[in-house]
Amino acid sequence: MPIMPSIDVSSLSYEQARDELVAVVNELEQGSSTLEESITLWERGEALARRCEEWLIGAKARLDAARAGNDAVASSDGAAQIPEAANDASGSASTE
16 A cells, blocks of 8 residues: 555555555665655654554454443353453553
């Protein structure tokens, strides 16, 4: 995906922001840009990274809500409860 500095980052989907971020990183890694172009690319990359993070935080919240809904259904129908720490892939209790 080409770098599109004229497009508002907040209107990008996760995939669009991620793909443009990859293009920005590749452009910066080539080292062929002027200092001013590099700074502009860096700023665009920071904005794109924030946008990706916003999408990922939103996706995590949706998954957490779905899991909480599933836990509520499981507890109301008498199914066995699984401790939250057992659901954590690292094995440690979540502090969220």
